[in-house]
Amino acid sequence: MCHSAISILIEALKSKGEITPLEKDILDTCNELSKDPFDMESAKRQVALNDANHSDVFFRIASLPTTVPKSYYDLTEDDVRYNLDNQLAMLVEKERSISNGDK
Numbered sequence: 001m002c003h004s005a006i007s008i009l010i011e012a013l014k015s016k017g018e019i020t021p022l023e024k025d026i027l028d029t030c031n032e033l034s035k036d037p038f039d040m041e042s043a044k045r046q047v048a049l050n051d052a053n054h055s056d057v058f059f060r061i062a063s064l065p066t067t068v069p070k071s072y073y074d075l076t077e078d079d080v081r082y083n084l085d086n087q088l089a090m091l092v093e094k095e096r097s098i099s100n101g102d103k
Contacts, residue, residue: 022095025050029088038077047083050091057090 010030019027032039032046051058061067061083070079 021053022091022098025053026088026091026095029084029091033081033084033088038081040077040080043080043084044072044075047080047087050087054087054091054094057087057094060090061086 010027014027016023028046029050032043035042062069064086066082068079
């Protein structure tokens, strides 16, 4: 489930006419986290897509002391949720930075 602070941004993005690729990744990541039941394969694809689209976020997550490197096949649901949660938070941070003109 998306965090309450992020929920406001998500709702604003959903009502927006055209969205940027970053905004789409935020919505798609939130959608993966909200699925019940959780879809591991779809979630893994979203993690990989976010990694490919946002290498800065990938490297920030990889450098976190709580990140444990694992092969694709060894990932658990907790691992995938951990990645998605961190990606969502960092993508939202990136969006806010762009919106505020910080670039």
